[in-house]
Amino acid sequence: MTLVLGGLLAQLALTCVAVAAAVFVVPKRRALVAGAAVVGIAMAGAVTGVFALSGGHGSLTVPMTLPLGPVVLAPDRLGGFFMVVAGLVGAVATLYGIGYVRGPAASRTSWSAMALFLLALQMVPAAADAVSFLLCWELMAVASTVLLLADHARRAPVRSAALWYAAMTHFSFVMLLLGFAVLAAAGDGTGFAAMARVPADSGAASVAFVLLIVGFASKAGIVPLHVWLPRAHPEAPSHVSAVMSAAMVKMGVYGALLVSIRLLPGGPAWWGLLLIALGAVSALYGILQASVATDLKRMLAYSTSENIGLMYLALGAGLLLRSYGVTEPADSAIAACLLLVVGHAAFKTTLFLGAGSILHATGERDLDRLGGLGARMPVTSAAFGIGALGAAALPITSGFVAEWALLQSLIHAPATQDRLVAVVMPVAVAVVALTAGLALMAFVKAYGIAFLARPRGEGAAAAHESGLGMRVAMGISASTVVVLGLAPGPVARAAAAAADLSGVGAVGWWGIDLFGIDALLDPVALTVLAVALAVPVVLVSARLARRQPRRRVDLTWGCGGVRLSPRMQYTATSYAEPLSRVFDDALRPERDVLVTHAGESRYLVERVQFQQNVGDIVETTAYRPGIRWMDRVGVLARHLQNGSIHRYLAYAFVALLAVLVVVSL
Amino acid sequence: MSLIGLVRLIRRTGRVAEAAPPLPEGSLGRPASLAGSVQVRHVDAGSCNGCEVEIAAAFGPVYDAERYGARLVASPRHADLVLVTGVVTRNMAQPLRRTVEATPRPRMVIAVGDCARNCGVFAGAYGVAGAVGDVVDVDLEVPGCPPEPDAIVRALRQVTGR
């Protein structure tokens, strides 16, 4: 009985406890008991991951009734890394959920589904062969769909979101199935060990690679397969959104790492280029949509898409450089990918939990109706602010360290050897830089409009701070963002162990050292220096304050006008207006001006109404025509299925004849 | 005009500002912290713009009030001195009060022109709420209709002390 095996068994046992608690405990205590059990599952998963990451071995075989073979769970280091991430995210989100859930989200179904969801999230990285992987993948998809449907009886967008989500996740399942089938056929077996023996430069490997990447990209939220993300994440309950955005989409990244590092290492250069292209488009499109989004959770969903794009970009750069044989920058790039995984998990959890807090307190998700929450909800404000700092990649957060590592690995790629790399690396740097700039703007907008100045609506004016459990959960995830930003060394070492990277390690007081490319960063030292510089400023300011204390006045300066209502403040829509003008072609906002004239007059106007809607152009230009086409095909096919028994008998007869003819040949 | 043309024009024109007249005597009890640097917020409380033209000339190249440390600013929060022109109309009474209240202390108010001092030619008109002194406390007055830029500059120099 190894530690890993013990951990896996503990997870299964706790899942049974959790489901039993969800079904049998009275509603008043259900959240607490079931929630505690679910937190237990997540923490057990995280601990198992730590054991696996530090080299522990253990294998659990769960016999299945389906004739597909047993589910084999044997996490390796990379799987362990992702188990830790998923486990911690799940634990914090569930802790939050205990205090947050109300109504349908607190039902028996939802809590059982939550337990199964978190279990599946732990089993996917632990799976050791394709069949187990796919089964756990499907369990993850079904459980999350059930969780997403929590509010479907009250709101129509939830149903539509669940439909899109279910369709896209099964599309990804089919792609994965095909990809694994190709690899299993080429490698003579469904185990990952067997698949790893397939040579990476064969045709079968390339076909499998493309299929698998398409499947994983769809789950990860890569453009153009991302259309379910901005629909599903806002409609799910906030703690579920946090787990989906911070942990579930990471399984898409885990899959990409699995394919490119463990199953098919040493692939050709175009694999890396494919990932870079997908990542770059995703990153830019995602952050552009996030910058102009006014729905808080939709903005966070698109930001997830952007960060996943950066992870794919990092991985692609690593693969590209590996195919040229330069291991140090390549390994630094892959380390950057893993740092982004960890960093993003931390700040995205914080942001979604904060958004949930806002929704809970104000009933609003629309940034245009929020404002002044900083004074009313200080803990949420602080946590969301730290999360926003992380998303904007500013010091001293986890996002900053990850983006620094990414840029370092891109800049140090020795491009003198090849023209392709000489063009791709600067483009990649430019994409990362533009993404960082736009992310900065998006999150300044989100934090500033929601928490500063005065409330723009009644919901915001009536806001109150969240309960203790929610505050503790937000506090834990916000502190994680800062701690990971101050002490990236251990994370770097874990990443190096997970993907077997050289040239990555720690330095100084928990600083990160990419010694392969001669780049180091010690955030603690930087912070000490910053504090040392800030102290004189603060002291001078304090002395001046004693001589001339601050005076409170009633009105903001607004040109001395009489009407200075909160409605005169900038809203999220107006904040993003210059940007949406600059990127008009990529966003294609629909603007409508409706003028109601007074009576019969053509000149006197009673009312002018302006409406702006920024839709997802991938959805409107690619998916809707596709759906319409499939609809038409379906309508045509009804000619075949017209209900006449005679015609069906004729079909059966013709089919039988055809079979006999073929058999006799 | 082309770049070369502009350069030649600048070189030809040289210095336009006239020599500074001698410093006016007598301090008016101005706050010591305003010595050498005064930021001015101009408020038109209802003038005919004659005084505005003179103020523009005072800050223009010929009289160059900036060399004495005075500068026009956009917000009363940045200002030390509120320069009010024109008689105070009914609509501008409250905005004028708000502007002066929005100015951090130590602050001063200068009423420029006869209208600001005692309603000038508009005394008794139906749209007039009063002179500037009737609405806010005035520290210094500049008589004239309109006052010469010289007089405006002298008033500013009394505040900056330069």
Place this chain on the structure above:
Amino acid sequence: MNIGAAILATVQVTAMVILSPILVGLMRQVRARMEGRVGAGVLQPWRDLRKLFAKESLQAQGTSWVMSLGPVVLVASSALVCVLVPLVGTVTFPLIPDDLFVMVSVLLIGTVALALIGLDSGSAFGGMGSSRHMTIAALVEPTVLVAVYALSIPVGSSSLSLIVDARLLDPASVASPVSLLALVALFIAVVAETGRMPVDNPSTHLELTMIHEAMVLESSGRDLAWLELGSWMRLGALLGLVGSLLVPWGIAGDVTPLTLLVGLLMLIVKLAVLGSALAAGEVFLAKLRLFRVPELLAGSFVLAFLAVTASYFVVQG
């Protein structure tokens, strides 16, 4: 190493705190003289600051701690940028390499502080300035990163002091086309980031044309003083960076009184020359319409990108 770096850091920060207002004063004087005026003298910004520190700070209802803490954050971040950029010397702390991305991120902290101050004021002007400022910052970041990236390729490191050291050792690289392209792009980015003409007019009174001014309309007293000082220090540090890259001679390679003095004098000369050139340029330029600024920034990005690809091919060939 640490003591030397600490001494250099202190010298750089102190010098920039003292010199930045004088730089701005010099720029205003150059403009004044070219316009035929006398001007207020190079020390006027210091007089303005002294007066502002003595005035009271007002806090309107509905605003928050951002209005009082934001300016301090801006000044602290500007001071940190002054330490990270090789202005007087290239000696760095062993654990704090003055890496490009770190410097840009610290600069952006100041940008974010300003933007939040604009939003917190609760007026339409503040939001407008904040929105425009962040849009320009987002569009400038690629140019800055790619331009310094172009300069870092011959050196193999993105640490600013190593880049300057390498340019000292190889004078020919300073005049190479790659270097000139990158520096022109960087200069345009600096103009945009610090809010100078033709991107923003620092002395405008028309709120609808403001970018930087609009965000600080609500601040008063010492808040305003910190905001002004912080913005001037950013300008000084960025112009100093361009100066160090353009003319690396005179920068101290080690920390001795003589080298520090030479470095300081060279910094003063470089800032004076660059500042005067910028101010003279402002006399001839009109402010660009806001929606033309992205075109300018895109143009500077193209220059920086050309510099990067050219430098790869130059090194290869």
